Amino acid sequence: MSDGLTEPLTDPRLAPGGDFRPGAEPSGYYEAVDEAGEPRPHWAAFDDALRELGRDELAGRWREAKQLIRENGVTYNVYGDPHGIARPWQLDPIPLLVPTHESVFLGRGLIQRAKLLELVLTDLYGPQRLLKDGLIPPQLVFPNPGFLRSVHGIKVPGGRYLHLYAANLGRGSDGNWRVIGDRTQAPSGAGYALENRIVMTRTLPEAFRDCRVHRLALFFQTFRDTLRALAPRNKDNPRVVLLTPGPYNETYFEHAYLARYLGYTLVEGGDLTVRDNRVYLKVLGGLQPVDVIFRRLDDDFCDPLELRPDSFLGVPGLVHAARSGNVVVANALGTGLLETPALPAFLPRLCRAVLGEELKLESVGTWWCGEPDSLRYVLDHLSQLVIKPVFPATRIEPVFPAELTAAQRLALVERLHARPWNFVAQDRLDLSSAPVLDGDRLVRRKLVVRAYLAADTNGGFMCMPGGLTRVSASPDTTVVSMQRGGGSKDTWVLADAAVSDFSLLPGSGQRVALTRSGGNLPSRAADNLYWLGRYAERAEGLTRLLRGIVVRITERSGLVDSPELPCLLHALAITADPKCPRGEAECDPLDRVFPAVFDSSDPNSLASVVNAVRSVASVVRDLISLDMWRVVNSLGELTRPPADDDGPTPAAVLDLLNRTVVTLAAFGGLATESMTRGEGWRFLDLGRKLERSLHTIGLIRATLVNVSPQEGPVLDAVLEVADSGMTYRRRYMSSLRAEAVLDLLVDDETNPRSLASQLAALAEDVDHLPRSTGAAGRAPEQRFALAALGSVRMAEPERLAVVEEGTRPALKALLDHVAGWLPILSDAITQQYLSHLQTSRHLARPDLTLLTAADSGDRL
Numbered sequence: 001m002s003d004g005l006t007e008p009l010t011d012p013r014l015a016p017g018g019d020f021r022p023g024a025e026p027s028g029y030y031e032a033v034d035e036a037g038e039p040r041p042h043w044a045a046f047d048d049a050l051r052e053l054g055r056d057e058l059a060g061r062w063r064e065a066k067q068l069i070r071e072n073g074v075t076y077n078v079y080g081d082p083h084g085i086a087r088p089w090q091l092d093p094i095p096l097l098v099p100t101h102e103s104v105f106l107g108r109g110l111i112q113r114a115k116l117l118e119l120v121l122t123d124l125y126g127p128q129r130l131l132k133d134g135l136i137p138p139q140l141v142f143p144n145p146g147f148l149r150s151v152h153g154i155k156v157p158g159g160r161y162l163h164l165y166a167a168n169l170g171r172g173s174d175g176n177w178r179v180i181g182d183r184t185q186a187p188s189g190a191g192y193a194l195e196n197r198i199v200m201t202r203t204l205p206e207a208f209r210d211c212r213v214h215r216l217a218l219f220f221q222t223f224r225d226t227l228r229a230l231a232p233r234n235k236d237n238p239r240v241v242l243l244t245p246g247p248y249n250e251t252y253f254e255h256a257y258l259a260r261y262l263g264y265t266l267v268e269g270g271d272l273t274v275r276d277n278r279v280y281l282k283v284l285g286g287l288q289p290v291d292v293i294f295r296r297l298d299d300d301f302c303d304p305l306e307l308r309p310d311s312f313l314g315v316p317g318l319v320h321a322a323r324s325g326n327v328v329v330a331n332a333l334g335t336g337l338l339e340t341p342a343l344p345a346f347l348p349r350l351c352r353a354v355l356g357e358e359l360k361l362e363s364v365g366t367w368w369c370g371e372p373d374s375l376r377y378v379l380d381h382l383s384q385l386v387i388k389p390v391f392p393a394t395r396i397e398p399v400f401p402a403e404l405t406a407a408q409r410l411a412l413v414e415r416l417h418a419r420p421w422n423f424v425a426q427d428r429l430d431l432s433s434a435p436v437l438d439g440d441r442l443v444r445r446k447l448v449v450r451a452y453l454a455a456d457t458n459g460g461f462m463c464m465p466g467g468l469t470r471v472s473a474s475p476d477t478t479v480v481s482m483q484r485g486g487g488s489k490d491t492w493v494l495a496d497a498a499v500s501d502f503s504l505l506p507g508s509g510q511r512v513a514l515t516r517s518g519g520n521l522p523s524r525a526a527d528n529l530y531w532l533g534r535y536a537e538r539a540e541g542l543t544r545l546l547r548g549i550v551v552r553i554t555e556r557s558g559l560v561d562s563p564e565l566p567c568l569l570h571a572l573a574i575t576a577d578p579k580c581p582r583g584e585a586e587c588d589p590l591d592r593v594f595p596a597v598f599d600s601s602d603p604n605s606l607a608s609v610v611n612a613v614r615s616v617a618s619v620v621r622d623l624i625s626l627d628m629w630r631v632v633n634s635l636g637e638l639t640r641p642p643a644d645d646d647g648p649t650p651a652a653v654l655d656l657l658n659r660t661v662v663t664l665a666a667f668g669g670l671a672t673e674s675m676t677r678g679e680g681w682r683f684l685d686l687g688r689k690l691e692r693s694l695h696t697i698g699l700i701r702a703t704l705v706n707v708s709p710q711e712g713p714v715l716d717a718v719l720e721v722a723d724s725g726m727t728y729r730r731r732y733m734s735s736l737r738a739e740a741v742l743d744l745l746v747d748d749e750t751n752p753r754s755l756a757s758q759l760a761a762l763a764e765d766v767d768h769l770p771r772s773t774g775a776a777g778r779a780p781e782q783r784f785a786l787a788a789l790g791s792v793r794m795a796e797p798e799r800l801a802v803v804e805e806g807t808r809p810a811l812k813a814l815l816d817h818v819a820g821w822l823p824i825l826s827d828a829i830t831q832q833y834l835s836h837l838q839t840s841r842h843l844a845r846p847d848l849t850l851l852t853a854a855d856s857g858d859r860l
Helices: 041-053 055-072 100-124 190-203 205-210 217-230 252-262 318-323 335-339 343-354 372-380 406-418 523-555 565-576 589-598 606-619 626-638 650-674 679-703 711-721 725-731 738-747 755-767 780-793 809-834 848-858
Strands: 075-077 086-088 096-098 164-171 177-183 240-243 265-267 272-275 278-283 286-289 292-295 328-330 366-368 385-389 423-427 433-438 441-455 461-463 468-471 487-493
Touching: 041 055, 041 096, 041 205, 055 086, 055 190, 055 626, 075 252, 096 100, 100 164, 100 177, 100 335, 100 343, 100 441, 100 461, 177 335, 177 343, 190 205, 190 252, 190 441, 190 468, 190 487, 217 252, 217 292, 217 328, 217 441, 217 461, 240 252, 252 265, 272 318, 278 318, 278 523, 318 328, 343 366, 366 372, 372 406, 433 468, 433 487, 441 487, 523 565, 523 589, 523 606, 523 650, 523 679, 523 711, 523 809, 565 589, 565 679, 565 711, 589 606, 589 650, 606 626, 626 650, 650 679, 679 711, 679 738, 679 755, 679 809, 711 725, 711 738, 725 738, 738 755, 738 780, 755 780, 755 809, 780 809
Parallel strands: 096 487, 240 265, 240 292, 292 328
Antiparallel strands: 075 086, 164 177, 164 441, 272 278, 278 286, 366 423, 385 423, 433 441, 441 461, 441 468, 468 487
């Protein structure tokens, strides 16, 4: 075929090394092609699939895949990035292929390693015989910040410390895999590996099928079954939560993604409390006991009472609850002790002493400088090694002596002599490389594979038939890191026979207990859904108002031809300041409109409100559908100024506002039609109805309380902004009348845009909120909602329309009365259901240093 890939892995247009210039290719083992330039045997099927697919088809599919990643909001937070911390996840379309015999070898070695590490933890937090026998230097344990004295002696269920374990693997130039590092406390990346797999199976389904790739679902099922079996009580239906540092954490997307996939409640530290040595989840209906905590926090952040007092991310009293056996923490507290890079130097003798076996999977060559012989070796071979701190918590970057000047190397030697026990040296592994798509070429990039193991219910481990492969950002990069601009690959473990089609979705033959409850909603989640509804409705109301203004700017020549324009501009002004004098709105309309749309420094602009919608939605993305998230995610594209050297034109802004209205309407439609009428929907709807009520009051107050000399155009504009013009024309064939407009926009409960309709929906939502069944009378929030609704129901449109000395006093009194009740209602809801929160979106942005440090030991 004309666009085919005749030799996709060796063609110069899609070739390793690009143009084959000397030195253009990284050194070391090449995963896809052998020394003779031929694809390796296990790459043959994939090579054929690419050739059949063709270059143009591959490029087209990959464009769709990248669009899917953006729409799904797959991000990895990179702090200090000038484009914002939420960077789209970097995925390459060429997977890493692992043949069956290699996966079997790696699986056996990793399972042995995980068992050994778990036994080491059992000893170090128990009798400590390994220290007494000299198998582990005490300098690597007692000064280690990862050694938590407060958890010593805690009995973990089944002796299981490592419920999810990860190892970073690198292949050397000799073709052998070695372990570069262990992740034992809160290993990250498994969710990204799952997302990579989903994208790749949609992008290259033919290649995935032809290569017979093992699926990942059984691994996650094993992990889920293990956590379920660990529950100290309520084993038939335990409550398992995923504890996250929060949305500012670099891997927050993964936390929300895994919570949704595994069916766990995503919680932050403030969502949990300890009472009588038991952990409870704060939900709207009270407190619900928690049986298992799958944590994504580093050890010392988990309990400010016994571990780190400056942590706002953990749960005070968690250590004591775990010691009492009332809750299981996965991974167990204190497992970060084994993440020191010095430990691999002692694993071979530990394996012989503890398991009576030789270590099956080697670590990268490691020397702890605290031993005199090791220090001499390090000093004699300095240029071949990498120098690291013994304890990762110190957050000191690795040093490559070969890249230092003579003076810098001398200073390093002096530090090694002064405090040798603080340093560890490792071989500088010449990592293997894999093909990466760069434009229309395949180039080589260094890679590291993170492999995952889940504890099973039989006391062993299951190895994920895949993993997260990370690739370097450039050919000469010495560190493979997502924080430094690296990318990722899906990891395909190939099978010799047919693969299992197991899925976490229940099969037709499985029986399930019927229920109509999705679990009680955490108060923090309810708070965020409430504000998501408010911000979304605020954005829609503002967009409709701005559109009404811009339409009149584009269609007419100025204020003379649009007598209603000053009223609309005043309505726009009081969205920022309700006490804004009417005269301040009378200025050049364009000077008001463009900043109100695009100025993100103004908290009341459309751009700022849309950013607030996206920010809050990102926090509750495990509670909203993927379609709702895609709608929210697309809003960010709409509020960017059109690319024009002379600035945006009114026509371009009008087009943007039209698309924004449609997008926000899609959000409202999905909320109405796709969300079950549970607690989450109630709070989202409460926020929407409350905000629309306030917007309607502000619009009518700014336009109809003070009577304009030419009121007909003003009435028409108000109907248009309130999306009620068509209904009015169907009902009234005559000219516009104020009493008819006020009846439609204030009193008519059949009009979903009227004030009465919003207040009626508010009262209904409030009635369905959880509360004590034994309480007599109505709750305060019920009384406040009824007070606002009753005053509107009692109002007479003809009386509201009466003009006295150029104003409508009855209308003003009603709007002021209702506007006074709504903040009281909001405060009552917050106090009753949401007041436990330690922080709020109205406070300053929290300290990112503290939040990112929560998993600093496991950055991708």
